[in-house]
Amino acid sequence: MLRRVVQNARSFNMPKDKVESAIRRAAGKEAENYEEILYEGYGPHGIAILVETATNNTTRTVSNLRTHFNKGGGNFASSGSVAFLFKRMGVFRLKPDGLDPDEMELELIDHGLEEMGESTGEKGEPQLVLRCAFADFGNLQKALEDRGITPLSAESEYLPLTPIELSEDQATEVLKLVDRLEQDDDVQKVFHNLG
Secondary structure, three states, X not given: OHHHHHHHHHHOOOOXXXXXXXXXXXXXXXXXXXXXXXEEEEOHHHOEEEEEEEEOOHHHHHHHHHHHHHHOOOEEEOOOOOHHHEEEEEEEEEOOOOOOHHHHHHHXXXXXXXXXXXXXXXXXXXXXXXXXXXHHHHHXXXXXXXXXXXXXXXXXXXXXXXXXXXXXXXXHHHHHHHHHHHOOOOEEEEEEOEO
C-alpha cells in the first residue's frame, strides 16, 4: 500500500522530501486512525454502485452516504449485495513513449497481466493501461520495476462484470448521484456498472 502511494505521489512530481514528511506525520502520535471501507448501493434504474471510503468516523460516513443515496434516487445496500457484480483488479497506467506494447504484453503475461490497452489521460495524453487480478498486483508491479518502468499510477479498481446501458436521461440521473458521492470528503472513489 505504502509503495503504491509513494509511486503515485512521484508520478505527480511531488518532491521526495514532501513524501517523506507526509509519511512521518502520518506515523506520528497526532495521526488519526482512518479505516478504508467499501460501501455498496444501488443508484437510479438499478445501477450498482461501490463507494470506496477512508474515514475516521464510520457513523458519519454511513449517515452521509445514506443521505446521498436517498437524495440521488438510490438505495444504500448491505454488504455483499452489489460487490459480486464487480471484479477487483490492479490497474497500472504507463506513458507509452519508448515502450513496445506487443513485446511487453508477452513478457508480462507470466507476471499476472490479464488485459492491456490504450487510453488517454485527463489532458488527452496517450497512456497504456495494464490490468491484472488484484492478487497479482505485487507481481506485476515488481515486473515493471525490474524493467525500469515507473507507472503514472498504480491502483486497484472495481470493474463491472456486466455494464448496463441506459438512455441519456437515465444515465444523467445516475451520474448526478455518482457526482454527489464523489464530493463527499470521506469518499475516495466511486465505481458503477453504467455502460
